[in-house]
Amino acid sequence: MAPETDVLIVGGGPTGLALAISLHKQGVKFRIVDSESGPAQHSRALAVHARILELYRQLDLADDLLGLGYKLPATNIWVEGKHRAHISLRDFGEGLTPYPYILIVPQDAHERVLERKLKTHGIFVERRTKLEGFVDSGSSITAKLVRQDDGTEITCEASYIVGCDGAHSVVRHQIGAKYEGGTYVPLFYIADVEAEEQDSPLFNGEAHVTFVEDTFNLILPYAQERRVRLIGITIPKTNETRQDHKLPESHPEVTFEDVLPDIKRVSGIEIKKVNWFSPYRSHHRVASTFHKNRAFLVGDAAHIHSPVGGQGMNTGIMDVFNLAWKLATVITQNLMTEEAKTRLLDSYETERRSFALSVSGATDRGFTLLTTPGFLSHMLRAWIIPYMAPLVTRFQYMRMGVFRRASQLICSYRDSPLNHESGESETVQPGDRVPWAKTDSADNFETLQYLCWQLHVYGEPWPNLSEWCQKMNIRLTVFPWDKKYGEVGLKKDAAYLIRPDHYIAGIFKGESILLKLDGYFSTHGLTCARPLSH
CATH class of the missing domain: 3.40.30.120 (Glutaredoxin)
Incomplete structure (x- = not known):
């Protein structure tokens, strides 16, 4: 007897939703479950890069995001309160892509677009439904699901299972994949805030990086109004920048009021309203395998990166487009041999894990340089970045190289x-x-x-x-x-x-x-x- 569905998707974030839409477009049956009650309620990931917009055209999503998004016009660098650099980002990748810019779309809005597209096809995420585990028989998988509202247990048999279930992935644990990498020692925060009516140059609709002594703030607009994302360090750094697997996930209760003095010291801005605040540990990890038998890992379940360059969500969505057509091919092409199907599906890990490792390594090096105390890092923040970045981006070849990497066109x-x-x-x-x-x-x-x-x-x-x-x-x-x-x-x-x-x-x-x-x-x-x- 054939399984009840082709693919069980675990996780209803951007990667799970994008995978569901792509599989539906290719005639593949699936179920998508998520333990949360609805889409993300906060902005979380913001940047949607050019490569994702190119691929989203296949799912009729690019125009929807463009209608919601904000094209980041420029970034500025400040050192000890002095403006050191202005770098225009308008059409930064001109000649490389139909989308030569960085598009800012808050993750909550992004997810609503994806889920709305799925609903237009009469397909709904099964919310408040958690994966407890699964058994891979070799010819199919049998998953145990639990409805959290009433504790009802459900059995789902599928040809394949895809874990889009984040950094604490049940699917990853089930297949025994290690999550190799480390945790950065500094405790960081994210805050989405609205500004007072003021003439602050930091609320001009552009991005700003401010360096003061050994700390920094990233100020990133996510709407044309006075709404910005703040990223910074909440506690003093030690002489170490990271430890492998030894740092506890828990952290002291830190409130926005605790970090407000540092925000004012670093940026001098006045806050009108705080829409979201969250302290967090930043990680860099890549799973030891992305695929075992009939189970696959996608997005944060497979890799997690430092926030440098906004690469995490974009890398996960690229995983989706790599895997979706391969799953659709082996499911719908009945004349393929089992050996050919295996080779095609194995290529997912071959292609995507090597790229995830390269992205993780690059963002780790950049993040470490920005956050490590010491003379070399001080020189980088105070002199090399402020003076070299504008010079480099004046040359088209250099500018195109930066854009290729940042937008993942280089993949x-x-x-x-x-x-x-x-x-x-x-x-x-x-x-x-x-x-x-x-x-x-x-x-x-x-x-x-x-x-x-x-x-x-x-x-x-x-x-x-x-x-x-x-x-x-x-x-x-x-x-x-x-x-x-x-x-x-x-x-x-x-x-x-x-x-x-x-x-x-x-x-x-x-x-x-x-x-x-x-x-x-x-x-x-x-x-x-x-x-x-x-």
Whole structure:
């Protein structure tokens, strides 16, 4: 007997909701449960980066977030009360993406958009429902769920289970994955506040980083009104910056009144209203495995990062888009062998864990430099950052490099087992995100709103390629050659095979192109790469 559903999603935050919408769009049955009574009630994560907006087009969500969000216009650096730098962020990533900016969307609003989209399909999160555990039989999983309102126990049998259930993930504990990394010693706080009517330069709709002695504040606007997010340190730092697995999660009761004197000392701002305040420990951890048999980890269940750069939620949502099409493929393509299904699903960990490790390492290094006492860190905060950052961002190449990293456009899967290796060294290679190029007549990202396998040809297609694509149900788009394609690294007359998550699976050219394409799908057991959605 077949399981009652294809996928059990545990967790109704941004990653769980995005996974649910993507699976529904691809015809996959699922249940989504969450232990909370509703979406987030506070702003939490704020930044939505360009890569997420690109992918959200597939789910008809990008415009919704753009309508809600605030495009961060600039950031400022203050040292000991003196303004040292102003860095414009308007169209910071121009030429790289249709979304060349940092979009600020409070997580509570973000989640409401996602849940509303799910409800338009008649699908609802099963709230106040907790996962107690599950058994993986090899052919399916059987989960024990408990309704918290009345204690009713429910059994759910599914083909797969995905843990989107946060840093204390039940799914992660169940599969025995270690959560490797550490906890930063300083106790930090987040506060969402509204300002008094004043002429403070720190409430001008721009971001501000203020350094005073060995402490700092980050002031981040999340609306055009006088509403900002404050991030700072609540207690004095020790000589250590972190300990591995030894620091208790508990912390002394710290109130906003306790940190208000330090806020005034560092920034001098006057607060009208506090909408949310929370002290917290910051962590950097990556699970030892993202996947075991029929269980998967996504988002904070798999990795957690320091707040530098707003990478955590964005990395989790990218996990979703990597995993969703692979789950949909193995569930809906009945002609795939079990070996091919296993290889495809195993590629999720291969691709995403290595990227999570790189993000965690980079944010850890940045966070440590910002928060460690000492001469080197003082020089970094007082002199190097204030004077070098504006200089670096004046040069287009440097600015584009910063934006690629911050917005996760840099994410690449060049070592993926799903790549077709051509043996040629090119600027754009299999495993890379398709580079964006807009000409006077076309935008090559327009077709990427369709969640399916695609072929892009820039120039002239080889004979019979159109017939092959019709037979394979692969969307073919031919772009007349333009020098702008060459400028971003695309090759004339080459055929780029693009996965449903916008990454290049292979670059094909020459007279044997059809044989090479057939060989790719045969090798990976994808006997029919039919469109997953239209």
